[in-house]
Amino acid sequence: MTELLGFIAASRDCGRSFVDAVVPVLESQRTEAKVDLYNPTADEVIGGLFARTFRFLQTFVLDFHLWADDLGRVVLRLMLESLFYLRFLTEQNRPELFLAFQKYGIGQEKLYKMQLRKLLEEGKLEASADLREFIDSDSDEEISDELVNVRLKNFEDLRKVAIEAGMKDDNVLHYQPESTVVHGHWPALRRYYLEMCTEPLHRLHLQPTFRLPSLDPQLLDQAFRLFMAAYQLWIKRYGLEDRVSPLVDQYFDCYSAATPPASEASATVDHTEGTTEE
Numbered sequence: 001m002t003e004l005l006g007f008i009a010a011s012r013d014c015g016r017s018f019v020d021a022v023v024p025v026l027e028s029q030r031t032e033a034k035v036d037l038y039n040p041t042a043d044e045v046i047g048g049l050f051a052r053t054f055r056f057l058q059t060f061v062l063d064f065h066l067w068a069d070d071l072g073r074v075v076l077r078l079m080l081e082s083l084f085y086l087r088f089l090t091e092q093n094r095p096e097l098f099l100a101f102q103k104y105g106i107g108q109e110k111l112y113k114m115q116l117r118k119l120l121e122e123g124k125l126e127a128s129a130d131l132r133e134f135i136d137s138d139s140d141e142e143i144s145d146e147l148v149n150v151r152l153k154n155f156e157d158l159r160k161v162a163i164e165a166g167m168k169d170d171n172v173l174h175y176q177p178e179s180t181v182v183h184g185h186w187p188a189l190r191r192y193y194l195e196m197c198t199e200p201l202h203r204l205h206l207q208p209t210f211r212l213p214s215l216d217p218q219l220l221d222q223a224f225r226l227f228m229a230a231y232q233l234w235i236k237r238y239g240l241e242d243r244v245s246p247l248v249d250q251y252f253d254c255y256s257a258a259t260p261p262a263s264e265a266s267a268t269v270d271h272t273e274g275t276t277e278e
């Protein structure tokens with residue numbers, strides 16, 4: 001197990017170096033990107049989606065808990081969803097769609113505020129200053145009033161967004177199966193949270209397991225693949241050059257050097273002992 005701990009510590013150092021190197025590069029590229037200061041909606045939505053994929057990539061390289069198959073897949077699915085939106089929106093590149101994306105989210109928030117207000121009125125929720133302030137804050141401030149409907153169909157069906165973004169296969173290969181993990185449906189329970197009882201007379205029933213799932217560092221590859229796809233869309237839109245690929249290569253060189261021999265850490269690393277390393 002000390003070997004595993006050593007690997008985790010060494011690979012986290014690789015992750016730290018990567019983050020330290022890539023953040024200034026992204027910040028410098030952000031200043032190079034020409035954004036529309038008079039109508040910033042499209043750039044803001046793109047910037048937010050791209051930064052979100054980076055945020056999740058950071059957690060992957062810094063925290064080995066995300067190499068656990070169940071949690072890692074949850075976060076990969078969040079990255080993939082942002083990539084669907086990013087690709088759909090940048091390829092369509094229609095101002096009204098960026099606005100619709102914003103409106104969809106604001107509409108959802110508005111609906112939530114209405115529900116909270118109702119709970120307050122019914123006395124089911126205790127009022128606090130923060131809560132009042134949130135409920136009374138104007139959702140419509142960001143965009144003109146009549147545009148905010150509670151629902152907008154463009155962004156309700158993610159499958160359609162994925163198809164329009166030319167990512168139908170990613171939807172089938174990743175987004176759908178990972179849905180099982182996100183929602184904790186039966187196949188996920190069987191795979192991650194149950195184990196076969198070894199008591200001979202117990203007829204092989206499944207019982208809860210409280211061990212951590214095995215680690216699968218290959219999830220890292222997927223996290224990088226998703227982030228780099230988002231990065232390529234981002235630099236293409238602003239005509240920037242790729243300055244991140246060399247840093248990714250450096251990261252994987254560092255990571256490979258940290259990886260123990262194949263017999264110790266092949267595709268999956270058994271991770272049954274508690275690790276207090278953080």
Ligand SMILES: [Zn+2]
Pocket residue numbers: 197198199202205207
């Ligand atoms: Zn049993």
